[in-house]
Amino acid sequence: MTVESSALYDIPGPKALARHRLYGGIALLVIAALLGWIVYMLFHTQQFTESKWMAFEYKGVQELLLRGLGNTLKAFGWTVLFALPFGALFAAGRLSDHRPVRMLSTLVVEFFRAMPLLVMIFFIFVALKVAPLWALVAGLVLYNGSVLAEVFRAGVLAVPKGQKEAAFALGMRKTQVMAYVLVPQANRAMLPAIISQLVVALKDTSLGFLITYEEFLHAGKLIATNLDYDLPFIPVVMVIAPIYIGMCLLLSWFARWVERQSRRRPSMRGGAPVASAEVPMGLPPTAQR
Template sequence: MSTPNTNVASYLYEVPGPRGRRRIIIGSIISALIIAGVIGAGLWQFGSRGQLDADKWTPFLDLAIWKYLGVGLLGTLQAAAIVAILGASFGTLLALGRVSKVRWLSWLCAGYIEIARTVPVLLLIYLMLFGLPQLGINFPVLWKLAIPLTLANAAVFAEIVRAGILSLPRGQAEAAFSLGLRSSQVMRLVVLPQAVRNVTPSLITQLVSLMKDTSLGFIVAFTELLYRGQVLSSFNHLLIQTYLVVTIIYLLVNGSLSGLASRLQKKPGRRRTTIASATMALPLPTPGGQSPQKAPHV
């Protein structure tokens, strides 16, 4: 069992004990063997059907193909950056409203978060593509993808930021109040910066999911990586090879983000939530009301 001086590796769950770590290691080894077996079986199938022949991969040595896919990658990064900025900003406002003392505002933000997390992103994209134009509202192609993704991801960002706020000991806010700061100043200068810093790895991890969501851009004919891969495969008739290359690009980009999140999570000096501070942290509040004994209402 963790001691009060033991750092907690996550703000969402407690560090597993020795038995739990052994199970995780065994499960990881078994999963790795299964994945390696599946990959090996797939390569064997591809090789037996001639999909690994050199003549099918030689076209990808052409610089023009990589330039073509590079334009799609830039489109993916552009859409992801826009959604990340707008979604994080909107999500932060939702998180602040969610922990607000104002009952109707808390309920309103909670209702939006629950609805946005349950409605499929694909449905929102179809609404932007087919529904709004019938009302005379027609956005550029980029925003037909960015707006639905922003509406959906803002709810996720809100819950991540709210978890960071609730993870802080109540003494943080009390100390700020004792200095004579107003509620808005306490939240803006003390609580929110620490909360965002604590959940930065989780925010970066959410960017990985966001990067994958941009692949829905092919529905609105937005020039992103998967859409370019579809067009390229229809041109060179190398469906498997093209999609494998696109997959590798996604793995490299998303793997880099995941690696960055892991490094931030393990970075020495990063503040961790301990068992002692966890007992002072907030439980997840119900809409419109939180526990006055534990909540850093600011």
């Protein structure tokens, strides 16, 4: 039996495979021991007692969590709705041929990208007297929109230069080159970074509890600090954390679905079929005269 070799690395032999299995087994044992120790400590500190979990049986607590989750999704939805156009607008500004527009866009993007998000949220909420929801959304839009502007700009610049030159050679204007040539090709490269930034925005909505916005984490804080339920900090974390993780995984799944759909589009698989040229048999028309 012949074994194919790889140009990047040598295929491990029997001894190397045995070492890999040994290292893998040791790693699994370490992880299992760590998980076992965590579970032991949870039981040892009485985190699974009925008094700490009975809060979730009450309808009022369930409604509080659902209302907080709805407020989190509302803030995230408004952030996505405004951050994507914000990023696209200032990315176009940074790619502009007009120097004043380019300098102004660069100043805005670099300023809000460098400014701490929490400082922006507090400034909008306290100094400008904006409602908690819109203070949170404004801060998230300014920060994440600035990061997305850099993602969009980098994606467009990553397209081979020859594509742009060929489009200009065909007589296209710059807006047509951007809309029909550069952006469609950059979409696939930008999609993972865009989704990653949206996941960051989703998690950053939890900062709303610092300005009394009643989002998901704020609801959990109200339950965790309730003396009637024996301060169930860990049970609240064990309920809230998987929901946040699930929403982030759902966003990642949506990104993969969009990527698969884009690959199935006819425009991505190739152009229109070329009609065969029908050449009449015989002599050319000039020769038949």
